[in-house]
Amino acid sequence: TGRVEFANAGFSYDTDSPAVEGISLVAEPGMTVALVGPTGAGKSTVLNLLTRFYETDRGKILLDGHEIESLSKEWLRDHTGYVTQESFLFNSSLRENLRLAKPDATEDEIWAALENANAAHFVRELPEQLDTVAGERGVRFSGGEKQRLSIARALLKNPPLLLLDEATSALDNETERLVQQALETLRADRTSFVIAHRLSTVRKADLICVLQDGKLIEKGRHDELLAKGGL
Numbered sequence: 001t002g003r004v005e006f007a008n009a010g011f012s013y014d015t016d017s018p019a020v021e022g023i024s025l026v027a028e029p030g031m032t033v034a035l036v037g038p039t040g041a042g043k044s045t046v047l048n049l050l051t052r053f054y055e056t057d058r059g060k061i062l063l064d065g066h067e068i069e070s071l072s073k074e075w076l077r078d079h080t081g082y083v084t085q086e087s088f089l090f091n092s093s094l095r096e097n098l099r100l101a102k103p104d105a106t107e108d109e110i111w112a113a114l115e116n117a118n119a120a121h122f123v124r125e126l127p128e129q130l131d132t133v134a135g136e137r138g139v140r141f142s143g144g145e146k147q148r149l150s151i152a153r154a155l156l157k158n159p160p161l162l163l164l165d166e167a168t169s170a171l172d173n174e175t176e177r178l179v180q181q182a183l184e185t186l187r188a189d190r191t192s193f194v195i196a197h198r199l200s201t202v203r204k205a206d207l208i209c210v211l212q213d214g215k216l217i218e219k220g221r222h223d224e225l226l227a228k229g230g231l
């Protein structure tokens with residue numbers, strides 16, 4: 001499971017000109033799709049359409065053959081991992097945040113996920129922050145820590161569809177390596193969409209989608225695009 005198909009999908013926020021249009025692509029289970037392109041090209045919009053945070057207004061998006069509009073947002077949330085620094089909810093405690101991913105998670109599972117996301121050490125230093133409400137007056141985490149916590153939550157959830165924005169990520173090389181390892185080994189048939197900024201991520205992707213002005217102007221593997229001069 002986790003096959004994603006965009007069939008001529010498009011979306012306009014409120015203006016006349018669409019933020020994305022005519023997007024067609026197929027991601028088979030297990031594939032990593034890298035979304036690349038300049039700011040404003042439509043990369044985040046593509047992810048937002050996949051979570052149904054926004055609804056396509058042209059064409060459609062299919063998940064395992066089902067139009068995502070026919071799937072409940074709740075179901076999608078349960079089957080999707082969304083990783084960004086901003087996706088972490090700061091109005092509840094770290095433990096509650098992690099349990100959002102898996103309500104019946106055991107203490108061992110929580111620590112294993114923190115461990116695999118290279119977040120266990122800074123949580124262990126201040127264990128009380130597990131139950132302290134984060135936010136303005138509570139626990140503060142750095143950008144890189146938030147990103148790792150967000151990854152820990154995704155690992156705990158182990159969703160068939162993973163959406164990742166590495167744009168703002170502040171992971172050091174070691175963390176990045178651990179995380180990529182964890183993501184790769186935990187589930188071989190997961191489909192991932194990554195807003196990619198690192199060349200290493202782009203190189204490893206099974207499908208690179210080059211967006212410009214809301215249109216998918218090139219797609220293919222790294223070597224194919226290089227040969228075509230598309231990168």
Ligand code: ADP
Binds near residue numbers: 013019038040044046
């Ligand atoms: P990227 O992620 O590649 O930087 P976005 O998907 O954020 O691109 O943006 C695509 C287009 O949609 C841009 O023209 C951007 O200004 C516009 N856009 C993005 N978010 C909104 C929004 N919430 N309301 C109106 N327009 C938006």
Ligand code: ADP
Binds near residue numbers: 073
């Ligand atoms: P509802 O309350 O109608 O179920 P939500 O707005 O809570 O809808 O969220 C719907 C889906 O969008 C969820 O999967 C959620 O994780 C995701 N989501 C929420 N905020 C964002 C965001 N800023 N960008 C992308 N996805 C988001």
